Amino acid sequence: MADLKTKKVSLKDIAQRAGVSTALVSFALNGKDKEHRISEETVRHILQIAKELNYKPNIAAKNLRSGKSGTIGVVIPDISNPFFAQIVRGMEDVAARLGYTVFFGSSDEYASKLQGLVESLINRGVDGLIIAPCEHSEEFLQQLVESNVPIVQFDRPYKEIESSYVALNNHRAAYLATSHLIEAGFHRVGMVAYDISLSHMQERIEGYKAAMEHHGLKSEITIGYAKSDNVRKSTAKVIARMKEKGVDALFFATNTISVAGLYAVSEQKIAIPHELGLVGFDGSDAFELYATSLSYIKQPIEKLSSKAVEILVNMLEDDNSTIQSVLIDGELIVNASSS
């Protein structure tokens, strides 16, 4: 059985039992028997003994010798955010399929925490990293890239940094959401966003603006900013202010804002969609179960997570792999809140 305390079986044990050298055992066990011209019989013999003794290679020794760990690090803002929980789940599965194991860490959107996590993951010996950047971490990521650390940026890449990245096509998604509201008859469409410089947010804002402009509604641009350290309260305030300004529909830029938004319209007893049309982001049971189910932009979680892992692993295993920038389209799910 698997055992952590009693002495483990090593190559040496197998070698002794088989009456051969450890090198031969290593070759046989790693399928390098052809390459090293080992007789078929010896190979069979070795493999059998290895099985009998229930041999499990010592990964620490392997790592030490090879300089690789079969491990990747993933840094996200917060694993208790359902969106990232699902992302992580996807990465876990894909990584396992590709023979890797994953370490996770939550940055809480703090550059300092992100940096600490990345350094600790590197010290732990990860072969590469998938990182969802946060504000003020651009310089650090740039350094990582310059130090040849294999990384894939995720969800909110700094696109100027010369690294691979995987993200939603945020511009198009926001454009889609906004256009949908406009075409559903709402003409004073506002947006609730976070006031941060990260690319995903900026592009969602740009997408919203583009849709407004494209429909000749340029002048009515109304963007309110929620505060990430107190989403519930600040979103409520923003919504109240928007309503006063005569906004008749809102596009929520993230899932946290969407949930906060639902709390707010519920508390402020705003009738959806008659008094206010709504489109949210990311999806949640709360969206569907809200009295008036919330329309939203659905991110292709599987695709996003698997693509990120695949690109990283490709990078690790294929020396002449090139930088890949992947944008994946979101889908608009139309529910009762916007029609």
Add this chain to the structure above:
Amino acid sequence: MADLKTKKVSLKDIAQRAGVSTALVSFALNGKDKEHRISEETVRHILQIAKELNYKPNIAAKNLRSGKSGTIGVVIPDISNPFFAQIVRGMEDVAARLGYTVFFGSSDEYASKLQGLVESLINRGVDGLIIAPCEHSEEFLQQLVESNVPIVQFDRPYKEIESSYVALNNHRAAYLATSHLIEAGFHRVGMVAYDISLSHMQERIEGYKAAMEHHGLKSEITIGYAKSDNVRKSTAKVIARMKEKGVDALFFATNTISVAGLYAVSEQKIAIPHELGLVGFDGSDAFELYATSLSYIKQPIEKLSSKAVEILVNMLEDDNSTIQSVLIDGELIVNASSS
């Protein structure tokens, strides 16, 4: 900077630069200078050079030599389940504070997957494991314990197995929820559970029964079972059947059932709480945002996760630590669905 590709600084480099042996450097860096009577000046010198060269110990080498990895494995049913996502987040934080890093894996409630994950985590060299068992995994866990693998069972322990465990006091929680419904005036209280043998579920069922009996409602026991592979549909069926039987309130045994239950009462247009009183489990934004906010048993996530990690680490670091069985009380959050 942190770097994965260029050569790393080793003890040897420091030793050479300082004109001493690697042993001395190792001692100095690990604070064993007193123990090995190294002159203060030498220590200072070594530490300074280490800092200058930005020395980071090679963890693989450390692991190989020490047989420890500073790593713990966590196996849960599904990290994309918000309850476990939060749990995992808690464990991540506590483990980091105690100097450990965490590997996660999702079993999807399959014993075979759980076994595979555990074995792969052990091969990766984790020092110990926190495991949320699933059905049919008792024998395997028993073997782990017998093989001296340090484990802490979590959330739904096999209590007969001689290992530490951390879980909610499920009996009391279910008793609390059921009593609350009864005392709120509902007298034909049913329960929707999963038909599984795991301890958390059995104890929730027992707690429900105990509350019913205690209030002289023994005869009315009505337990319906949802199917975990199709929670939405089966829960809807169960609820419809219960309604026909004249049940006037329901206690949902898990968060997945609770969410499915809300979908069901919404689709079946059942008025909450007038036609049906409800109490759910675990909490979710959907609970609060539902037209009639759902009362629920709230699990003390922080406590549960930190306790589990602490017990495991204690086990790893203190040779004469004993088995600990921890039950933590849940809290009843009363909302509109039960009054």
Add this chain to the structure above:
DNA sequence: ATGTTCGGCTATATCGTTTAAGCATAGGGT
């Protein structure tokens, strides 16, 4: 002078793998 002690340090084996280099034997060609 000789032995003892002790402060300060070094040499080296070890953990379990991988792998470059090389050894020994058998068979083939000349």
Add this chain to the structure above:
DNA sequence: ACCCTATGCTTAAACGATATAGCCGAACAT
């Protein structure tokens, strides 16, 4: 008879950190 080659295997160095055993010289006691 000789060299050459292919085959099948071994030896031993490395990866980087840790820790045991022990060396050297100075200070002290006798």
